[in-house]
Amino acid sequence: MSGPIQGKLAIITGASRGLGAALAQHLAAKGAHVVINYASDDSTDAAKAVASEIEAKHNVRAVLAQCDITTQEGPQKLIEIAKSHFTSNGQFQIAILINNAGVVNPAPMGSVTFDEFDKTFALNARAPLFVTQAAIPYLPKDRSGRIVNVSSITTSMGFWWQSCYAGTKGALEAMTRVWARELAEHATVNSINPGAMLTGMYSGLPQEMLEKVWSLNYMAPLARTREGIDKPEIIDAAKGLGGRPAYLEEVAGIVGLLCAPEAGWITGQVIGANGGGVMTKG
Numbered sequence: 221m222s223g224p225i226q227g228k229l230a231i232i233t234g235a236s237r238g239l240g241a242a243l244a245q246h247l248a249a250k251g252a253h254v255v256i257n258y259a260s261d262d263s264t265d266a267a268k269a270v271a272s273e274i275e276a277k278h279n280v281r282a283v284l285a286q287c288d289i290t291t292q293e294g295p296q297k298l299i300e301i302a303k304s305h306f307t308s309n310g311q312f313q314i315a316i317l318i319n320n321a322g323v324v325n326p327a328p329m330g331s332v333t334f335d336e337f338d339k340t341f342a343l344n345a346r347a348p349l350f351v352t353q354a355a356i357p358y359l360p361k362d363r364s365g366r367i368v369n370v371s372s373i374t375t376s377m378g379f380w381w382q383s384c385y386a387g388t389k390g391a392l393e394a395m396t397r398v399w400a401r402e403l404a405e406h407a408t409v410n411s412i413n414p415g416a417m418l419t420g421m422y423s424g425l426p427q428e429m430l431e432k433v434w435s436l437n438y439m440a441p442l443a444r445t446r447e448g449i450d451k452p453e454i455i456d457a458a459k460g461l462g463g464r465p466a467y468l469e470e471v472a473g474i475v476g477l478l479c480a481p482e483a484g485w486i487t488g489q490v491i492g493a494n495g496g497g498v499m500t501k502g
Contacts, residue, residue, distance in 0.1 A: 224480050226251030229306050229314055231298070233257045233289055233351060234321025236267035238419040239370065242468035243318055244270055246476050248278040252316060255302045259288045259321075281305070289321060290342040295350040299358065314358045316479050317407075319348035320370045322389070326381040326429060337384050344388035349395060356406070365407025366479040369396050371490060373415040376498045380432045393490050400488030408487040410478050415440065415494035416465035418454070430460070437462035442495030466495060 230247045234240040236258035244254045258267045271282035285301040288294045303312045325340045348369055359365045371393050374386040393411050400409040416437060437443050443463025445455045450464060458464040474493045477483060
C-alpha cells in the first residue's frame with residue numbers, strides 16, 4: 221500500500237506487543253519499512269508474529285532487532301541492526317524513530333525502592349536519550365525526520381502510586397523539548413500522552429489503585445462506551461474503570477499523524493492521546 225511515508229524506515233522500540241506492535245502495523249500500512257525492537261527471549265515469538273503479519277499484509281520489510289536498550293551498548297546495537305538490513309548503495313537513513321518502550325512499576329510513597337526507580341528511569345528516560353543520540357548521524361538533513369516519544373497522561377494528573385512512572389515520563393517530555401531545538405534541522409520531535417489503553421495493562425495492578433482510576437477515566441469525554449460500536453467485553457470492562465480504554469489503533473493513529481509530511485510545523489509538543497482525560501493548552 222502506498223502512503224506518505226512509502227519506502228521510509230521507521231524504528232520502534234518495545235514493538236513486540238501492545239502499542240508498539242500497533243505502531244508497527246500502522247506505519248507499515250502507510251508504506252514504511254519497520255524495525256521491531258524488543259529485549260527478552262520471551263518476546264521473540266510475539267515479535268516474529270508481528271513481523272510476519274506486517275510483511276504479508278503490507279508488502280514492506282519488517283526486521284527484528286533483539287537488544288536491551290537499557291544497556292550501555294544497546295542503543296548503538298539497535299541502530300547497527302537496522303543499518304545492516306536497510307543500507308542501499310552505501311546510504312542509510314532513519315526517517316522515523318518512535319521511543320515507545322516503557323515500564324510502569326507502581327508503588328506508593330513510602331515503599332518506592334532504589335532499584336525500582338533505577339530500572340524505570342533506565343527504560344523510560346535514559347534509553348530514549350541514547351537511542352535518539354545513536355540515530356543522529358542517520359537522520360535526514362532537511363527537517364523531514366520524525367521522532368515521537370511515548371509519554372503518559374500520568375505526567376499531568378498527579379496519579380497515585382506513580383512516582384517512578386510519572387517522574388521518568390516527565391523527564392522524557394522535558395527532553396522532548398530540548399531535542400526539538402537541538403535536532404530541528406533533522407527532525408520534528410514530539411510526545412504523546414496516552415491514558416488507559418486496551419493492552420491488559422491493568423491486570424496486575426493493585427485493587428486500591430484500580431479504584432482510583434475510575435474517577436479519572438470518568439472525566440475523559442471520549443471514554444464513554446458506545447452501544448453497538450464498542451465490543452461487549454469493552455463495555456463490561458469499562459464499568460469498573462469509569463470508561464473504556466483506548467483501542468490501540470486510536471493511539472497509533474495519532475502517532476501516524478505526527479509522522480506525516482503535513483506535520484512538519486509542529487515540534488516540541490506533548491499531544492493529547494487520552495480521549496480528553498487531560499486537556500492541555502499548547
